[in-house]
Amino acid sequence: MKFITCSALVALIASSSAFAQTVPQPGDDANAADSLIVVTGTRDRSRTQFDTLAPVDVLSRDAVRSSVSGDLSDTLAQLLPSFNVQRLPAADGQAFVRPATLRGLSADQTLVLVNGKRYHRSALLGTRGAQAPDLAGIPSMAIKRIEVLRDGASAQYGSDAIAGVVNIILDDTAGMEAFGQVSKYYKGDGNEYQTGARGGIALGDRGAIVVTGGYDHSEATSRTRQRPDALAFQAANPGLVVPNPVQRWGQPDEERIRGAIDAHYAFADAATLYLFGTAQQGEGVTDFNWRNPAGTSTVYNPSSAFPGFSFRSVYPVGFTPRFGTTFSDYQGDGGLRGELSDRFSYDLSAAVGRSRIAYTLNESLNASLGPASPTSFYLGQLEQHEFNLNADFVYRLPVGTAHPVNVAFGAERRRETYEVSAGDPASYAIGAGAATGLAPNSNGFPGFSPSLAGVFDQTSYAGYVDLEWQPVETVTLGAAGRYEDFSAFGDTFNYKLSARFEPIKGIAARGTYSTGFRAPTPAQLNTSQTTQGLDTTTLQVFNQGRLSPSDPLAIALGAKPLTPETSKTGTAGLTFQTHFGLTGSVDAYQIDVDNRFSQSQTFAVPATFANPQRFTAVSYFTNDFDTRT
Incomplete structure (x- = not known):
């Protein structure tokens, strides 16, 4: 729990009727929210939060800024009961790019949009395979509002929209403001x-x-006490000064610089040029577990390979590897939109996004290198690139009823590229000391070797149709379909049906049924994460870890090509709106997800298998199980 010790806010707002100095009356905020046009989950620009066909939460700018945390994931977790974010203090990259989930599903089963456009995913591939966007890269001060669609939407937006959609709308209001804040636990x-x-x-x-x-x-x-083995080591070695505590257990030290831009200019009703983007640069450090000189034989045991040398001369009271991460993200979207008539509008856009994560390890060693071992290592780099092209159109088709049919249609091309770059040779080296039992690789986190490095990509093409129609004042119907073809595994078709019935003014029932999917990413399809060692009996190098599901050894052990996760989602709910400002909704949902993605169990490699790299134990990503939420 945090409390603010000091804060300041300065604002200079350009003259605008939206910022007139009037005293707000009770119900003003509620009425404003009820009349706000919602743009998520619908392409009909007349929908409000009350009359959408699926549940949409709208978080205002003031609500977003009410959070003490500068991390947007924390803010959403505080404001939305169905949104959760984890803090993993002793993890690797997940200590900094934190997995966030909606409705208890996987982090990458929620689609993130910025101004209605797909936001790139992070380069971090989680322990169990999830690869989701880093919401912390978007500055809260740049946000006008956030719309959260709590419904499946793959038929409308494509892959990942199983649990729902988070659409972050950037603030395009003229004016100036600044703030400063200090808080602590x-x-x-x-x-x-x-x-x-x-x-x-x-x-x-x-x-x-x-x-x-x-x-x-x-x-x-730090929420830790001194470790019992550290107390015992100190008692046995009174001449040494052991840090108290020897390791921290808590959130890491982290620093970020964030930025955003949002610009638009209307040459005419038929042509508005727009550009928006976000960027972040940051770094962080977290502790791994303390290495006890009295108990870490693979580091501190004497070795005939290095006569007269002991790592006690380097780390006499043990060592705690410090895992460092440097990360950067940017995304830029630009396009042209406009209305060619009162019935037809278009939006043509392109987007480029990149996430880069580099790892370092300090206060560590590669024991197998003996006195030649460095104490700091560059472990390698992960990089995710995305390039999207979109063409979206809306035509309001008159059919002789009170309201025309809102016909939205369009096409999309996406290309994802994932790259793994190798670390320092010392971070994955097997030195001479390995033959005598000293551990190879940088201690705490091995670097990426050249065998793990590579560039992998995937291209997809999609087309969609999204219809909404209000045949009579009390009934609204919706239907959407999307076809998508992926270079890695083939095509998929998804659909959505929805309806809303308002028999009494201010009271309505609504329901949806949809199918959805999440396509495996190039990182999930192609990358491996393995470590190597030396058999001290045979003096032969061996490997172990996670293999790509397309690796021949993984296939021999049962791996099959990854296929998309698929879902079926049903929602039903009631909404009400009173004349005195009280509004609300009650919604029920069921989400069935098949072929969910996970990491397999670890398999021992039989001696009879063809195994030129001498793997001893391996796992792989697989479509593992089905769930109902």
């Missing part, structure tokens, strides 16, 4: 320093340019 540690500024200028009455920047530094926390 009730224990007195974990100070967080935040500052940011947003500036926007109006381009006459045709557009605006808004730029946001922010800085956030979260200091480490």
